[in-house]
Amino acid sequence: MHRPEGLLIRAETFFRESDCSLHSKYRLGRLLGKGTFGNVYEATHLASGTKRAVKIISRELVSDAAIGSMMNEVALLKSLVLSTQDHPHILKIYEVLLEQDTIDLVFELLSGGELYSKIAARQRMDEEVVREYMQQILSAVAYCHDRHIVHRDLKPENIVFESRSVNAMLKIIDFGISRRLSPTGTLSNAAGTVSSTQPYYLAPEVKSGNYDEKCDLWSCGVMACIMLSGMMPLSPEMEECFDQLHTGRLDFNKDYWAAVSEEAKDFLTQILQTDPKARPSARELLSHPWLKAATQSYCTAGQETLHRLQTFAFSSRLQSDKLKQAALSYIATQLTTVQETEQIRRLFIAMDEDGDGRLSKEEVIKGLGKVKLKHVNVERVMRDCDSDKSGYIDYTEFLTASMNWQLTLDDLQIETAFAAFDEDRDGRIDMKELQQIFPDSNVDPEDPIWRDILLEVDGDGDGCIDIKEFKRLIRRKPPPSPVASLQQPL
Numbered sequence: 001m002h003r004p005e006g007l008l009i010r011a012e013t014f015f016r017e018s019d020c021s022l023h024s025k026y027r028l029g030r031l032l033g034k035g036t037f038g039n040v041y042e043a044t045h046l047a048s049g050t051k052r053a054v055k056i057i058s059r060e061l062v063s064d065a066a067i068g069s070m071m072n073e074v075a076l077l078k079s080l081v082l083s084t085q086d087h088p089h090i091l092k093i094y095e096v097l098l099e100q101d102t103i104d105l106v107f108e109l110l111s112g113g114e115l116y117s118k119i120a121a122r123q124r125m126d127e128e129v130v131r132e133y134m135q136q137i138l139s140a141v142a143y144c145h146d147r148h149i150v151h152r153d154l155k156p157e158n159i160v161f162e163s164r165s166v167n168a169m170l171k172i173i174d175f176g177i178s179r180r181l182s183p184t185g186t187l188s189n190a191a192g193t194v195s196s197t198q199p200y201y202l203a204p205e206v207k208s209g210n211y212d213e214k215c216d217l218w219s220c221g222v223m224a225c226i227m228l229s230g231m232m233p234l235s236p237e238m239e240e241c242f243d244q245l246h247t248g249r250l251d252f253n254k255d256y257w258a259a260v261s262e263e264a265k266d267f268l269t270q271i272l273q274t275d276p277k278a279r280p281s282a283r284e285l286l287s288h289p290w291l292k293a294a295t296q297s298y299c300t301a302g303q304e305t306l307h308r309l310q311t312f313a314f315s316s317r318l319q320s321d322k323l324k325q326a327a328l329s330y331i332a333t334q335l336t337t338v339q340e341t342e343q344i345r346r347l348f349i350a351m352d353e354d355g356d357g358r359l360s361k362e363e364v365i366k367g368l369g370k371v372k373l374k375h376v377n378v379e380r381v382m383r384d385c386d387s388d389k390s391g392y393i394d395y396t397e398f399l400t401a402s403m404n405w406q407l408t409l410d411d412l413q414i415e416t417a418f419a420a421f422d423e424d425r426d427g428r429i430d431m432k433e434l435q436q437i438f439p440d441s442n443v444d445p446e447d448p449i450w451r452d453i454l455l456e457v458d459g460d461g462d463g464c465i466d467i468k469e470f471k472r473l474i475r476r477k478p479p480p481s482p483v484a485s486l487q488q489p490l
Contacts, residue, residue, distance in 0.1 A: 007322045007438045007449070009387035011086055011396045014330050014420070016095035022104045025097075026054060037062045038102070042109060048335045048416045052094060055105040067103065086333070086395050087357040088345050089140035091160075091173045094334065112161025112168045115223075119156055124230030124256075127264060131294045134224050134267075135286070136170045139355035141220060142282035144172075145213045146356065148181045154219035155201045156226075163338050169345065186212050200226075200242055205276050214276035217285065221271035228264055229256045248274040263290035286355040302347050303371040305402045310376055312401040313384035319449060320456040324473050325387060326437050327417045329400045334420075335413050341399060348398050358392035411471070418470045428464035 022028075029042040029051075038057035045052055059067070086092065097104040115133070119125075125133075137159060144151060151158075153174060161168040179187055188209050203218035205211040222245070225231075231238040237256065244250050250272065252265050267290040273279040285291065315321065332341075351359055351367035359367070361382050368376050385393050385401045393401075421429050421437055431450055435443075443449060457465050457473050465473075 006441055006443045006447075008389060008441045009322075009326050009329050009438065010440055011329070011333050013326075013437065013439055014334055015093070017098065018095070019098050021099065022054065022056070022097050022102070026052070026106070028054070043106070047419060048412060050335055050337065051109045053107045053109045055107070057103045057105070059101055059103065062103075087140055087143045088349060088395055089136045089169065089171050090143065091171050091175075092333075108162075110160045110162050110171060110173070112163045112165070114157050115159040115161070115170060116156035118161075119227060122230070124259070125227045127228065127259075127261060128294070130224060130227045131264075131291060133170060133227065134220065135291050135294055135355065136349075137172065137220055137223070138282050138286055138291070139349075139352075139357065140172045141216050142286060142355060143357045144178075145216070145282050148213075149175075149178055150181060150187065150213045151175065151178050151216050151219075152187075153177050153201075154216050154223070156223055159223075165342075169349075181212060186210055200238070200245075203276070204246055204274050211276065214279045214281075217271055217279055217282060218276075220282075221268060224264075225250075225268055225272065228260050228268070231256060245272055246274065261290070263288075263293065266290065283354075283356070302350075302367075303373060305344055305347055306368055306371055306373055308404065309385060309398070309402045310373070310381055313377075313381045318456055319452040320473055323434070323437065323453055323457065324476070325400065327414070327421070327470075327474055328403070328405065329387065329396060330417045330420060331409070331413045332399045332403055333396050335416060336399075336403070336408070340408055341403075344399055344402050345395075347402075348395055358390070358394045359398060360392055364393065409474070414471050414474050415467065417474075418467050428462075428466050429470065430464045434465070 025046055026043040027046060029044060031039055032042055032053060033040040035055075038055060038061070040053055040055045043052050043054040044050070057067075091110070092108040094106045094108070097106070137154075141151065141154070151172065153176075154172070158172065158174045159170050160173050162171055181187065200222045201219040203211065203215035206215050225241065225245075226238070229237075229241070231241060237254075241250070250268065252260075257265065267285070267288050270280055270288065271285060280288075347367075348359070351363050353363055353366070354360075361378060364381060365378055368374075368378070382391075382393065385397050387397050387400070388394070418429070419425070421433060423433055423436065431454065434450060434453065435445060454463065454465065457469050459469050459472070460466075
């Protein structure tokens with residue numbers, strides 16, 4: 001039997017760019033916001049019933065340059081989910097519909113409001129809360145910088161809570177003026193939304209026209225400064241602090257710094273260096289003692305979740321399990337809700353000690369130890385859960401492997417995944433469509449593995465997979481795990 005290791009599953013495969021009509025796929029709901037070139041609506045995905053956000057831009061009102069900026073944002077967001085390396089603190093984009101009169105961008109729906117609103121509602125935030133927020137923001141920023149993407153417009157209005165839950169997590173949005181670093185490693189054109197209320201977030205070096213990714217860290221530092229001190233933009237205190245920042249002399253003797261810890265002050269001193277060469281990188285800042293002191297608690301369901309991760313690995317014994325894994329990956333990334341994934345997401349972040357948005361073998365070992373699981377074949381977990389063979393378990397891979405599918409999976413989700421794979425909509429997945437599910441696998445179309453997958457799933461022998469056969473595959477229970485009886489607390 002041929003092993004299916006060569007079949008790679010990547011989240012980029014599930015991104016769609018098409019000329020389909022918006023109304024053939026979505027039912028528009030309430031207006032969420034208005035812009036110069038179009039509006040943002042809440043929308044219901046007709047196939048699955050999930051809620052999303054749709055930004056509808058009129059081609060008549062948008063210049064070619066503005067359209068180019070929008071497509072740049074789409075390309076950058078798409079690149080951030082290459083190799084399933086999506087990040088839990090970056091806005092997810094599902095698809096782009098290129099209609100004759102409009103361009104429709106479909107994003108995940110974030111309902112918790114802007115970080116700016118929370119800042120404006122409080123005089124000062126608890127330092128532990130600010131520390132958690134900065135960990136989340138810098139983790140996403142480091143992820144972007146590792147991929148040579150500079151956001152260039154980080155500010156509280158572009159940091160949004162995913163829901164209205166008390167413990168809701170943050171996500172970075174609006175990559176419209178983001179750029180990839182040039183081969184020289186610098187950028188030259190001015191950036192950032194500069195208005196009467198936004199000058200603080202623009203790094204000093206941007207005005208000189210020669211800057212790099214460190215400009216994003218200045219913006220993060222200003223946000224941390226505002227949250228820790230309780231100063232509001234345009235207040236006399238903030239104006240005074242702003243002057244101090246640009247001269248490199250932040251005065252911590254003021255009353256509004258009295259309750260702030262020395263470690264937090266040191267963090268601000270480092271991230272707000274006026275010389276970008278002296279400013280630490282996002283990855284270095286994530287190792288700062290102030291951020292490392294944050295308590296990342298493993299959720300109460302941590303042991304159960306990681307047991308599912310291990311069981312998932314040992315369930316991959318047939319060729320067709322790779323198709324099942326691809327379907328579950330599609331459902332996990334496209335059709336699950338914030339509520340369904342919250343605990344898993346928090347566990348992933350707690351295990352991701354270096355904040356790079358993926359789990360190394362060492363981090364998986366530590367995580368299993370913290371929830372007191374032993375007799376775990378970590379090599380097997382890494383091999384079978386790492387569906388893109390990057391050497392790490394990325395967020396999508398972790399989500400796919402550790403979801404409680406027995407509890408959450410329903411027929412509508414399976415049917416929606418089937419429809420996504422059935423590209424010609426004839427009600428069957430044929431050999432060509434099967435191969436298109438794994439477009440980056442570099443497996444020859446004549447390789448016997450494709451025939452083996454079909455033989456395992458194609459119950460009536462017609463050479464295709466119909467919806468009944470697909471459902472049977474997804475619902476198929478794995479054989480008893482050889483490790484199930486070995487799970488004992490350490």
